[in-house]
Every structure is written in C-alpha cells, then in structure tokens.
Amino acid sequence: MVSIIAAVGALIFYNGDSSNNDIIDDVGGGEVQEINIGFKNGNYYPNTISIQSGKPVSITLDNSVGGCFRSFTIRALGVSKYSKTTSEKITFTPTKAGTFTFACSMGMGYGKLVVK
Ligand SMILES: [Cu+2]
Structure with a gap:
C-alpha cells in the first residue's frame, strides 16, 4: 500500500x-519524520510540532489518545484519518511552509504543526 x-x-x-x-x-x-502524539490535560500532547517541508511525516497516536481524538484532522492540509490503533499511522508529506492547526474531526483538542 x-x-x-x-x-x-x-x-x-x-x-x-x-x-x-x-x-x-x-x-x-526514506527519511520519514516520525512523530508520537499522546493525550494530556484534555488535549493532544505535544501540541506544537515542528516539521520540515518536503519530507514524509508519520504520526502515531499512542494509547493515551482515546475516543474521537483518534480521528486526527489537519484541515488545511486535507489530512483526516481515524487511527484505530497505534499501528495505523497518519501519513502525509507537507509541501509548503506555514503553521497548520490540528484537532479531532469534530474540532476538539488543539495543536499546531509548524512546517519549515
Ligand atoms: Cu472530538
């Protein structure tokens, strides 16, 4: 796949x-930017993440992330995926610099992805 x-x-x-x-x-x-995200104080943690443009990103939601927070969405980048388990990674390749917010598909939780 x-x-x-x-x-x-x-x-x-x-x-x-x-x-x-x-x-x-x-x-x-094959230089993949691997990111682990957990859940702390009602939000994604860490919730500010810096990555580089032009390199593939693979996000793992660890087991502390539950319920609808597992449906991870970066609206401005067209990324939206329900990651049922830690082995279902959220993958994409950012192609432009900027700051993009992420949240669950309902808009709960809040984080910033800073693409350089
Ligand atoms: Cu939600």
Whole structure:
C-alpha cells in the first residue's frame, strides 16, 4: 500500500514542475519524520510540532489518545484519518511552509504543526 502511494506521488511529481526534483530525492531516501502524539490535560500532547517541508511525516497516536481524538484532522492540509490503533499511522508529506492547526474531526483538542 505504501509503495503504491509512493509510486503515485512520484508520478505526480514527475509530471509536475522539474523544480520538484529535490522532493523526489528526499522521499526516495526514506527519511520519514516520525512523530508520537499522546493525550494530556484534555488535549493532544505535544501540541506544537515542528516539521520540515518536503519530507514524509508519520504520526502515531499512542494509547493515551482515546475516543474521537483518534480521528486526527489537519484541515488545511486535507489530512483526516481515524487511527484505530497505534499501528495505523497518519501519513502525509507537507509541501509548503506555514503553521497548520490540528484537532479531532469534530474540532476538539488543539495543536499546531509548524512546517519549515
Ligand atoms: Cu472530538
């Protein structure tokens, strides 16, 4: 499954502007930004996370995260996934810098993803 997504992603980049070549190289290198998120004081923890643009991200919600908080949503990046267990990662590759908020799909909890 992951390889299919990678292949589709590579096709999109390949058909796009050649200036995206750096992104392909980074993804090909398998440099994944792995992030663990738990739950503390009624919110995601940590709730400010810095990542780099152009490199794949894999978020694990640990076992302290329950209920609707497992449906993790970064609206501005089009990311929305219900992670039933810790093995169901939330994966995406940010392609632009900026600060994006995350929450559960209902808008509970609050966090910031700072893409550099
Ligand atoms: Cu909720």
